Amino acid sequence: MAETLTHIGQTEPRPAGWQGIAADWSSDQRAFKNVSWGKAMMWIFLLSDTFIFGCFLLSYMTARISTRVPWPNPSEVFALRIGGSDIPLILIAIMTFVLISSSGTMAMAVNFGYRRDRRKTAILMLLTAALGATFVGMQAFEWTKLITEGVRPWGNPWGAAQFGSSFFMITGFHGTHVTIGVIFLIIVARKVWRGDFDTGRRGFFTSRTGRYENVEIMGLYWHFVDLVWVFIFAFFYLW
Amino acid sequence: MAEVTANGLGQHALDAVRAHEAPATGIAHAEVHQEHPIKLYLVVWAWLFILSTCSYLVDYFGLHGYLRWSLILIFMILKAGLIVAVFMHMAWERLALAYAIILPPILVLVFVTMMVFEADYTLFTRLAFFGAGP
Helix, strand or coil: CCEEECCCCCEEECCCHHHHHHHHHCCCCCCCCCCCHHHHHHHHHHHHHHHHHHHHHHHHHHHHHHCCCCCCCHHHHCCEEECCEEECCHHHHHHHHHHHHHHHHHHHHHHHHHCCCHHHHHHHHHHHHHHHHHHHHHHHHHHHHHHHCCCECCECCCCCCHHHHHHHHHHHHHHHHHHHHHHHHHHHHHHHHHCHHHHCCECCCCCCECCCHHHHHHHHHHHHHHHHHHHHHHHHHHC | CHHHHCCCCCHHHHHHHHHHHHHHHCCCHHHHHHHCHHHHHHHHHHHHHHHHHHHHHHHHCCCCHHHHHHHHHHHHHHHHHHHHHHHCCHHHCCHHHHHHHHHHHHHHHHHHHHHHHHHHHHHHHHHHHHCCCC
């Protein structure tokens, strides 16, 4: 199980379970024993981001419950006409599968990163970025379609006016996260490809040397983007 | 099991070497399993596809009411759990980190409850003063 370095450099086993929580948090020491500061800070950032998306979904819920005008049916609003018949929600379903696939390739990239397989790691990260860019492209298509159909933050042809503001706010913020993720995926993939984590080359912004753990930290962010989509898909599109 | 997720100290590479020796030295099953971690990711990936398909079918078949809502929530929680536990490696982290990250978002449910009451009251006043929708 997890071990920690004592001040004289020896390793000693840590207690598990509830005793482990008390022991890890107590007596003036670092709480996250076998997690680097980079990973811990990414987790704490993701926690704060959870609250942001949580508040968006909460305000959407409040608006939807409190309106006396019927809420537009997402199943019909997001239907696409393919081959002469309307298929409900099909674009959103495809977007979901694209994002899940990108999460899968990211998980594999992390795995190959720890095996020091630079080529496979970089290719899988670029594949992840490509799938993410595809997702954003489909979202742009969805926005264009809805805007041409007359959806605005202050109203739409089908029902409650809050539908537009909730939609643009939630999906827009999520799409921004995906876009930022794609940019950083490309940056980290370039570092991996060039072998920065093997040669100890310093980053252009932080002037610090990186480790293959950076790939996992990048992966945490990417999986979080997928995670948020799971909740948006359930509450906004399916509910 | 904690070794699977690599603690950033090159532990994983060591484990990979050890795992290859496993059949000869007879190391316990948990460590041998680390030789095929890719398979674990592929299995989770497949499950995420299945669960997503299921939640899409809920809408495709037009299920209604409590059946629809409970199915949506079940599939959502299963998917979120798989992503956090396996893809984000939370299952192998120490509880101190897992509880610090996972408990606070659950407390948002208190906020949800408050806003449900608030929204119900807003709807009540709107209906009382403006009548039913246009």
